[in-house]
Amino acid sequence: MISVQQIHKKFGKLEVLNNFNLEFNAGKSYALMGPNGSGKTTLIKIILGMVLPNSGEVYVQGKSIKGSFSYRSNIGYMPQIGRYPDNIKIGQLFSMMQDMRPEVKNYDLELIEAFGLDKMMDKPMHTLSGGTRQKVSASLAFMFGADILILDEPTAGLDPMAAETLKNKIKKEKDAGKLILITSHILSELEELTDHAIYIHEGEIFFNDTISSLKEITGESNFSPAIAKLMEWSLKKNTKKTELTHV
Amino acid sequence: MFKLLKYSLYDIVKSRFALLYTLFMVLVAISIYQVSEDMSKVSLSLLNIMLMIVPLISAIFATTHFFNNLEFTELMLAQPVKRRDVFLSQILAVMFVLSMAILIGFGAPMLLWGADITVLTLLGIGISLSIIFAGLAFLASVLTRDKAKAIGISLSFWIYFSLIYDGFVLYLIYSLADYPLEKTTLSLVFLNPVDLGRVIMLMQLDISALMGYTGAFFQQFFGSAKGILLSSSMMFIWMLWPMGLAMRVFKKKDF
Numbered sequence: 001m002i003s004v005q006q007i008h009k010k011f012g013k014l015e016v017l018n019n020f021n022l023e024f025n026a027g028k029s030y031a032l033m034g035p036n037g038s039g040k041t042t043l044i045k046i047i048l049g050m051v052l053p054n055s056g057e058v059y060v061q062g063k064s065i066k067g068s069f070s071y072r073s074n075i076g077y078m079p080q081i082g083r084y085p086d087n088i089k090i091g092q093l094f095s096m097m098q099d100m101r102p103e104v105k106n107y108d109l110e111l112i113e114a115f116g117l118d119k120m121m122d123k124p125m126h127t128l129s130g131g132t133r134q135k136v137s138a139s140l141a142f143m144f145g146a147d148i149l150i151l152d153e154p155t156a157g158l159d160p161m162a163a164e165t166l167k168n169k170i171k172k173e174k175d176a177g178k179l180i181l182i183t184s185h186i187l188s189e190l191e192e193l194t195d196h197a198i199y200i201h202e203g204e205i206f207f208n209d210t211i212s213s214l215k216e217i218t219g220e221s222n223f224s225p226a227i228a229k230l231m232e233w234s235l236k237k238n239t240k241k242t243e244l245t246h247v
Numbered sequence: 248m249f250k251l252l253k254y255s256l257y258d259i260v261k262s263r264f265a266l267l268y269t270l271f272m273v274l275v276a277i278s279i280y281q282v283s284e285d286m287s288k289v290s291l292s293l294l295n296i297m298l299m300i301v302p303l304i305s306a307i308f309a310t311t312h313f314f315n316n317l318e319f320t321e322l323m324l325a326q327p328v329k330r331r332d333v334f335l336s337q338i339l340a341v342m343f344v345l346s347m348a349i350l351i352g353f354g355a356p357m358l359l360w361g362a363d364i365t366v367l368t369l370l371g372i373g374i375s376l377s378i379i380f381a382g383l384a385f386l387a388s389v390l391t392r393d394k395a396k397a398i399g400i401s402l403s404f405w406i407y408f409s410l411i412y413d414g415f416v417l418y419l420i421y422s423l424a425d426y427p428l429e430k431t432t433l434s435l436v437f438l439n440p441v442d443l444g445r446v447i448m449l450m451q452l453d454i455s456a457l458m459g460y461t462g463a464f465f466q467q468f469f470g471s472a473k474g475i476l477l478s479s480s481m482m483f484i485w486m487l488w489p490m491g492l493a494m495r496v497f498k499k500k501d502f
Binding site for chain 1: 262326327
């Protein structure tokens with residue numbers, strides 16, 4: 001559904017993504033992992049068209065995204081830090097976003113009700129706590145029933161109950177056949193929600209396969225030690241690398 | 248586009264700045280109207296205040312607004328809307344609010360105490376300068392990622408056009424006093440929107456007689472239909488190019 005081909009991105013002299021190729025298919029959920037600054041968010045932003053790559057192409061549902069904007073109506077995006085205009089109220093923000101997508105008529109309001117946001121529609125955004133903003137971001141990402149969901153650290157800042165609600169929602173959407181892309185540093189959560197692991201190291205794909213094969217290759221039966229081993233290997237950059245890269 | 252504009256406008260109007268700025272303009276206008284009965288003196292004083300303050304406030308406000316709304320801009324860019332529309336909705340909202348502040352702030356006292364063509368010209372110049380400096384501020388904002396740096400660049404635009412440029416022109420005229428400089432000074436005036444505004448305004452008043460031969464030349468030029476057309480289209484170009492350039496940069500910018 002999303003195809004990233006030969007993406008190359010530099011910020012000044014810093015090479016963030018180097019010759020990047022990835023395929024994301026519908027009905028699967030992907031965990032995007034990597035140390036801080038490895039280029040996860042940049043990749044997401046390139047897919048969303050917020051960052052423009054120096055070279056390479058991104059195809060969403062078969063069409064190149066260059067110069068296009070309508071493809072984004074098929075993407076639900078939850079940013080790492082959702083910040084909104086101070087003077088706008090929650091209800092207004094929701095109706096504004098609905099205004100941006102006039103073609104969608106049926107809204108998925110499940111999360112809004114589950115988070116209790118429907119009772120505080122009159123609160124201005126600047127009075128909200130970080131966690132509540134995060135709830136707003138999550139509700140917005142799921143509101144339009146988009147086929148592609150991109151979640152950048154979705155549960156960071158949420159209380160355990162809200163995090164659980166969100167995770168259940170993600171699982172439900174995954175079972176409904178949507179493409180889900182999650183970045184997170186909480187490994188237990190990734191194991192629960194995703195079936196495919198992508199590990200990025202210094203702008204290159206270090207590992208890209210299912211979680212079960214990750215466990216097999218590293219010889220660990222649990223997800224966290226397997227990732228820890230992967231990180232260790234990536235830091236050493238030993239010969240295992242060629243063996244591991246499946247792309 | 249209009250949906251986006253509606254929401255950006257709503258956000259600015261709700262912020263206290265718009266109200267305070269309008270109130271400030273009303274106070275300035277009222278106090279000057281109280282001092283003198285002579286309409287040309289009033290408009291001259293208003294002009295002097297406006298030429299300094301309007302560009303400064305426009306530049307600072309537009310820059311801070313751009314950076315305060317950066318997260319919101321990012322949010323919009325992830326939605327199915329054109330980049331061009333996101334940019335235009337932001338800049339047009341700022342320009343609209345700045346213009347309305349002048350229109351209401353200076354216009355309300357004028358309705359009360361009367362106005363003539365000079366005061367109306369003054370309004371036009373105030374609005375043009377707001378648009379020009381908001382455009383320059385947005386240009387400074389899209390060229391850098393740092394808020395402080397962008398405010399610095401916006402401020403230097405203001406200092407350059409309000410102070411340094413005049414010094415440069417005066418120096419040129421003084422050191423080349425032996426040559427006929429009318430056409431040169433005329434074209435130099437065109438290269439600075441603040442000076443252009445000032446000259447257009449002064450030519451409406453009767454004080455150009457005090458400015459010697461150059462003043463007479465200017466009076467002849469700006470009094471003619473060709474001069475009016477040329478100076479207003481020059482003002483128009485000044486309003487368009489910073490905005491156009493900023494939009495080009497914005498379209499290629501990484502967020």
